[in-house]
Amino acid sequence: MSQPLVVLITGVPGTGKTTVSSILANSLGGDHVEITHLVRDGGMSLNWDQSRATSIADVKALRHALSNIIAASTKPVVVDGHYSPDVVPRDAATLVVVLRRAPWVLRAQLQQRGYSPRKIRENVEAELIGTCLVDALKSQDHAKICEIDTTGQAPEETVKLVLAALDGEAACGYGSVDWMDAPEAEALLRDL
Ligand SMILES: Nc1ncnc2c1ncn2[C@@H]1O[C@H](COP(=O)(O)OP(=O)(O)O)[C@@H](O)[C@H]1O
Ligand SMILES: [Mg+2]
Structure with missing residues (x-):
């Protein structure tokens, strides 16, 4: 059986994973698999980290569940989640999209979401140093990684770039986002 198209976001x-995944899955006529929902609905949480207000997923069970979903699918699958590169086998992924957003913009957004100061700091720091890109590089084929700076971009534009990368129309690649060199970074770091 041939493998379906699998896009990790x-x-x-x-940074817009769920928004982009939803539009992309629609455009591809595929399924949108949100990892947080899969973990919650499949009872795959090991425990709740009170201090970080986040649940710890059973990564082994999650890997197994995702392999089954991909193996059974005849349609494209869009896997939405910040640990998607860790839980989808590298051979199964067609494209690995890493969404980036200027940390000073992200910070305002997370404040709006009502995140705690600790959670905001953790996530803004992760974006500043590019943790998600590093994680993707650790476990996925580098040639499949597509890093997109979504700052000031409409979600539909982001989806267009992903579709172009899938079609092989436009090279995507990674390595062009570097927030640390931006003038805003210094003030942000002082403030965090
Ligand atoms: N280019 C973009 N791509 C995706 N979302 C964007 C973009 N620009 C702004 N947004 C907004 O950012 C927010 C992202 O939220 P969401 O998709 O839930 O992110 P995540 O799933 O990564 O936490 C939404 O309010 C969305 O409308
Ligand atoms: Mg989301």
């Missing part, structure tokens, strides 16, 4: 919370 990673990025820190607030």
Whole structure:
């Protein structure tokens, strides 16, 4: 049986994974698999980290569940979650999209979401240093990684770039986002 098209969408919370995944799955006529929902609905949480207000997923069970979903699918699958690169086997992924957003913009967004100061700091720091890209590089084929700076971009534009990368129309690649060199970074770091 041939393997379905599988697109992983990673990025820190607030970078637009769910928005982009939903539009992309629609455009591809595929399924949108949100990892947080899969973990919650499949009872795959090991425990709740009170201090970080986040649940710890059973990664082994999650890997198994995702392999089954991909193996059974005849349609494209869009896997939405910041640990998607860790839980989808590298051979199964067609494209690994890493969404980036200027940390100073992300910070305002997470404040709006009502995140705690600690959670905001953790996520803004993760975006500043590119944690999600590093994680993707650790476990996925580098040639499949597509890093997109979504700052000031409409979700539909982001989806267009992903579709172009899938069609092989436009090279995507990674390595062009570097927030640390931006003038805003210094003030942000002082403030965090
Ligand atoms: N280019 C973009 N792509 C995706 N979302 C965007 C973009 N620009 C702004 N947004 C907004 O950012 C927010 C992202 O939220 P969400 O999709 O839930 O992110 P995540 O799933 O990564 O936490 C939404 O309010 C969305 O409308
Ligand atoms: Mg989301």
